[in-house]
Amino acid sequence: MMALIRRDQAMLYRQEQTTFVDALLELKRRGIYDNYIKQHSQIGYNGHMGPAFLPWHREFLRRFEKDLQEVTPGLSIPYWDWTIDNSPDSSIWDANFMGGDGQGSNRMVTSGRFAFNAGHWTCLKIDISTDYLTRELGVHISSLPTKQAVTDCLGIPDYDSYPWDTTSKSSFRNDLEGWIGPDIHNRVHEWVGGHMRPLSSPNDPLFWLHHANIDRLWAKWQREHPDRPYLPQSGAPMGQNQPDPMDPWFGATTIASTLKHQNLGYIYDTEWPAGQGDRMLPGDTLVADQYLISQDGAYMFKFQANGNLVLSRSDNGTPLWTSGTDGKAQGGVCIMQPDGDLAVRDAAYNLVWHTNTGSTGNRASRLYVQYNGHVSIFRQDSVLVWKKPDAS
Numbered sequence: 001m002m003a004l005i006r007r008d009q010a011m012l013y014r015q016e017q018t019t020f021v022d023a024l025l026e027l028k029r030r031g032i033y034d035n036y037i038k039q040h041s042q043i044g045y046n047g048h049m050g051p052a053f054l055p056w057h058r059e060f061l062r063r064f065e066k067d068l069q070e071v072t073p074g075l076s077i078p079y080w081d082w083t084i085d086n087s088p089d090s091s092i093w094d095a096n097f098m099g100g101d102g103q104g105s106n107r108m109v110t111s112g113r114f115a116f117n118a119g120h121w122t123c124l125k126i127d128i129s130t131d132y133l134t135r136e137l138g139v140h141i142s143s144l145p146t147k148q149a150v151t152d153c154l155g156i157p158d159y160d161s162y163p164w165d166t167t168s169k170s171s172f173r174n175d176l177e178g179w180i181g182p183d184i185h186n187r188v189h190e191w192v193g194g195h196m197r198p199l200s201s202p203n204d205p206l207f208w209l210h211h212a213n214i215d216r217l218w219a220k221w222q223r224e225h226p227d228r229p230y231l232p233q234s235g236a237p238m239g240q241n242q243p244d245p246m247d248p249w250f251g252a253t254t255i256a257s258t259l260k261h262q263n264l265g266y267i268y269d270t271e272w273p274a275g276q277g278d279r280m281l282p283g284d285t286l287v288a289d290q291y292l293i294s295q296d297g298a299y300m301f302k303f304q305a306n307g308n309l310v311l312s313r314s315d316n317g318t319p320l321w322t323s324g325t326d327g328k329a330q331g332g333v334c335i336m337q338p339d340g341d342l343a344v345r346d347a348a349y350n351l352v353w354h355t356n357t358g359s360t361g362n363r364a365s366r367l368y369v370q371y372n373g374h375v376s377i378f379r380q381d382s383v384l385v386w387k388k389p390d391a392s
């Protein structure tokens with residue numbers, strides 16, 4: 001079985017954005033969503049300002065994601081890399097996705113499907129006074145975390161340190177959470193403002209995308225420091241040590257049970273082995289025998305050693321489409337060019353075949369191998385620019 005993949009929200013195409021928002025609204029309608037707001041509000045030190053911050057939120061997100069999957073099987077929480085998509089103009093604020101900034105003196109969100117007037121998103125009044133969602137982008141703090149801040153944080157070798165709270169020094173957790181250093185996690189809550197600020201912050205669905213990114217960074221730190229354990233192993237208050245059960249789940253849900261995110265059933269798209277995944281981003285290349293595979297594993301898009309690009313069924317190899325470049329590009333590459341053109345180039349880098357979709361308007365397009373057996377190129381604004389096979 002393929003692991004569930006959490007993706008960069010900026011790479012979702014329009015239909016994927018819609019599906020995710022649909023599922024959030026459905027959990028709200030079923031009354032399930034508000035339980036998460038309550039849980040997060042009540043957790044206090046058991047989930048914040050201490051070592052359990054990262055394990056607690058990892059478990060919290062995974063449980064929420066499983067509830068999303070009850071609505072839409074296979075759905076994952078996208079992550080928001082705020083070091084890249086770091087302005088009020090970023091696509092995350094599109095009306096089709098998270099909706100925009102708050103407007104007017106009451107900072108009410110008025111665009112998109114979480115706007116109060118859209119009729120489906122009523123906030124839970126814990127630590128807030130309005131049932132409409134509010135945002136104040138850049139008002140309380142002017143900038144989102146920088147790449148440098150994240151790089152420096154990932155370089156801290158100790159997971160955490162005594163006294164296991166907001167004063168801990170040389171602590172990856174405390175730096176990432178934001179109580180020391182340039183402030184990473186807290187800063188994002190502050191930058192968005194409005195309902196993202198109090199402990200009832202899951203009132204804003206951005207919460208999930210923000211915390212998926214925090215969790216991704218923890219997973220990255222774990223990968224980059226394989227010999228560094230979770231700390232503390234013992235000696236801290238109950239709920240903070242590695243073997244401790246976590247409030248409010250208890251039982252088998254311990255800090256230890258969250259330490260390998262792969263075991264919880266998901267990975268991040270930034271963890272894919274090179275050349276194996278269901279998409280090509282600008283600049284990605286396939287060399288001989290490398291392939292993409294659709295997320296359900298049913299379809300394969302391979303750059304064969306003979307220079308032919310072939311879409312086929314994975315189980316029986318039946319070709320569904322080929323570029324017809326068999327014998328013409330041995331030793332070459334298939335490259336998703338930054339101008340939106342997918343090109344097969346020979347060993348001397350001469351153009352042998354291309355989708356002819358390179359243009360200014362198609363810059364930053366990406367290619368997907370989809371469940372439905374198509375290989376498609378989408379522009380960054382989700383417009384389909386190329387698709388094979390032609391017949392559906």
Ligand SMILES: [Cu+2]
Binds near residue numbers: 185189211
């Ligand atoms: Cu947070």
